Amino acid sequence: MQFGVFTVGDVTVDPTTGREPTEHERIKAMATIALKAEEVGLDVFATGEHHNPPFVPSSPTTMLGWIAARTERLLLSTSTTLITTNDPVKIAEDYAMLQHLADGRVDLMMGRGNTGPVYPWFGQDIRNGIPLAIENYDLLRRLWREEVVNWQGRFRTPLQSFTSTPRPLDGVPPFVWHGSIRSPEIAEQAAYYGDGFFANHIFWLKEHTQRMVGLYRQRFEHYGHGSADQAVVGLGGQVFMRKNSQDAVREFRPYFDNAPVYGHGPSLEEFTAQTPLTVGSPQQVIDRTLGFRDYVGDYQRQLFLVDHAGLPLKTVLEQLDILGEEVVPVLRKEFDSLRPAHVPEAPTHASLRAAASGDLVDAEAGR
Template sequence: MSSTTTHTQGLEIGIYTLGDHIPHPLTGERISQEQRINEIIRFGIEAEQAGLDLFCVGESHQSYFISQAHTIILGAIAQATSKIKLASASTIISTADPVRIFEDFATLDLVSKGRMEIIAGRASRVGLFDLLGYDVRDYEKLYEEKFELLRLINNEMIVNWQGEFRPPLENASILPRPYQNRKLPIWRAVGGHRASAIQAGRQGAPIFLAHLTGPVDLHLANINAYREALNENGYNSQDFPIATAGMFYAAETSQKARQEAYPFISKGFMFSNGQTFPKRAFAQSEKLNDILNIGSSQEIIEKILYQYESFGISRYIAQIDFGGVPFENLMNNLEFLASDILPAIRRYTKQKVSDQIEPDQHETFKEQVQLLTQEEN
């Protein structure tokens, strides 16, 4: 089923990192903390040079990750760049003070001259709650209360508020105010839970969906539920941007891409989730309707555009470095993005083509994509 959203601005393409700091799956070597942090900063700078639209750094408080202080890393990238949009991916608001979050990101927005965004998440790994002194039994209530307060601070110059998990605010002026129209773009991070997508629709919040595995149709159900909730609560769903994010790896051939990517992805799952990535599930990535964007440049172009048409998204964010992919490989991926993938996707998505192609017709879809994108050369 093709999207009902009209695509006129083109699809934004970005990169996100969670700061993986994992031993190399083949050699067992692990680079220093200093090197890894500086590589993330360099990655953001190179992403701008490659012409990407967005670079995101997520917050993760666990072993084998290095981006706990993600706002500081974003600040370094903001100072060293001038065009690329920057965002968290995500900021764990459940265990932080929304006042402080707003102060930090408004300051980053001033440093970057209006390029900063917040993607507000709830923590996929709950060890963070003990670390920072919160009760994991309040998992849902903490997130919902703090997300609402963060949005209130963003929208109001003077804040009066009372809740359960922090002292009340009375005639509070939260400063500084952001560079961009005194407001920050704030996205709600959504995983695989339908309830979270529906709640975002009720709130009228744009969503950032992290997709790990599975067919496109599985994830489309959450997007449809989100749009239905928007419409049912008085919003026009076509006015709300949707971003999706997932694993990405490009190489000269599809076979080479999968051979290179699998050891890192599998090892990354072992360190972060306690089990390797199943080879059978990974093998499905060769299919057009599988969510993993791994393969040759042309294969990835077709897969991203298939997701674009199916979901009606305005932004796709690639996770290239999952599992500790070496910096040299990241630069190779950026080269494929800059030289092959970005030009083709931008040509396609800036045309009104959603009424012309049905993604369910896989072979027809691939033929049309090849025809439209090869005209670029």
């Protein structure tokens, strides 16, 4: 099982000091968090993509390329890549280039983006969100899999004899997850292609996540990619830990109460009861996270949100230390011992390459 962190990349005032980091500080902090993730033994760093303040990560492959050069094992991913407003041709090129530079340590999570005004800045309309996600992603897949693409669609200028360069590393496109909070169409899309499905998880009741993941698993089986319990599932999570759980609650509360997304709404207690947010001791985080398996089944990737709402970098790095030292080793062991043998790990470049050459051997043997 893979464990990691995902970041939104928000620039938010620290409510306890009133200080807002500069964009430069925030960008460097994100990079530092990524390096720390590898140092403490996490598997994945995923960055959001945004094109409006107060967010900084508008250029994910620039950031991930920098991180790739300074890491050895860390898998670089996105949370999410905007499949609606980005040109699929540019996504194909940028992430293939990143894949080469990172020696295959790359996958992506597709998302639509929920900010209406962003769409027209890129010539699109939020009301076409789902059709854009579907058409653009289908083209992206072809660009990575077919040497020469002739294509015509509804949203993008047609392509005649187009070859996306560089070609994916070893001819193996990056693995793709599809992220969604509430759209069954996206679970269907992930199932149709046999791609991964990532449930945001942190902004809805667990019953909702259970239904979405259940739908994806059922449709994954329907499309013949394997049994429902072999579908590739990722979950978001949100934690704040201190040795003593009362200290964690006391320290995190002002960040929670003023957080841009849910601040001034439900109490910390209500939100922790309703969503996966866990504020407490490392053991509480371990117990809660293991419990996710009870309603989504055995899953392949767990990403935690740890660096938002104005939390200072020093605090975030302490959280990563706790995750790496006390939480993830236990979760890794427990989840691995619970998972049946026929349930696969999340695909990686190495496993996809091996599968592709196996297919080739099978095909040659059959001839």
